[in-house]
Amino acid sequence: MGIVTAIWEKWVEFKYEWLKITAAAMVSPLLYMIALGWGLGSMTSMDNIRYIDFLVPGLIAMSTMNNSFSSVATALNTQRIFEHSFEQIIISPTSLGQYVIGQSIGGSLRGIYSGILVLLIALPFGVSLKLSPIFFLVMFLNGLAFGALGVLAAILSVTHSDVGRFSTFIIAPMTFLCNTLFPLDKIPRVIQVLIQLLPLTHASSQLRSISYGQPASLFSILVLTAYSVVFILLSVFFINKRKNL
Numbered sequence: 001m002g003i004v005t006a007i008w009e010k011w012v013e014f015k016y017e018w019l020k021i022t023a024a025a026m027v028s029p030l031l032y033m034i035a036l037g038w039g040l041g042s043m044t045s046m047d048n049i050r051y052i053d054f055l056v057p058g059l060i061a062m063s064t065m066n067n068s069f070s071s072v073a074t075a076l077n078t079q080r081i082f083e084h085s086f087e088q089i090i091i092s093p094t095s096l097g098q099y100v101i102g103q104s105i106g107g108s109l110r111g112i113y114s115g116i117l118v119l120l121i122a123l124p125f126g127v128s129l130k131l132s133p134i135f136f137l138v139m140f141l142n143g144l145a146f147g148a149l150g151v152l153a154a155i156l157s158v159t160h161s162d163v164g165r166f167s168t169f170i171i172a173p174m175t176f177l178c179n180t181l182f183p184l185d186k187i188p189r190v191i192q193v194l195i196q197l198l199p200l201t202h203a204s205s206q207l208r209s210i211s212y213g214q215p216a217s218l219f220s221i222l223v224l225t226a227y228s229v230v231f232i233l234l235s236v237f238f239i240n241k242r243k244n245l
Helices: 001-043 052-082 088-091 096-125 133-156 161-177 189-194 198-212 219-245
Strands: none
Touching: 001 052, 001 096, 001 198, 052 088, 052 096, 052 133, 052 161, 052 198, 096 133, 133 161, 133 198, 133 219, 161 198, 189 219, 198 219
């Protein structure tokens, strides 16, 4: 029931602010497509693939990450620091593990919604992608990992501004470096190795491969799953640690 409760909480948030959420989720991808897809993309291609077709899977991975993380981290941090309603969750019979999983799934669903919006925005640009159930599974796992990271960031943050700093130092670098806007072979090998360890790299590369009609990598799917599990376990650990102080 803890999982269902957390997901229902996210649904209520979405139901009353869906118009604002939808508009906000569309702005950045649209600007990237206009500036890079039409602008820079008209002057370049990637291995005989139009740049816009290369760009959109990366934007989907990026949008899924950003919205999954922010929808959980911002709301939960506000509940914990300002509203002090998170304490009611801690002292209730709700399993903390279930609550964290529910928050992560709720964030992932918000991320999938933003990813679908990117797909719809891409239609007027003439983007041709091959979609399959595994494509949406990768979106879900990507959102789940960053939704769980959002819980962890909200718990570790001392002030509300710390969530913004977390985004600046963790989320923003992945936004630009993890095989989203340009291929990794364009950067030095040493940096490539580090970037290939990050979850968004696996998500963007798999979404791009699947959209090209290539098979998904089981290794990358397991990596995203592992990140989700680790972030969930760390979130539960730090919640329990704070509860016992």
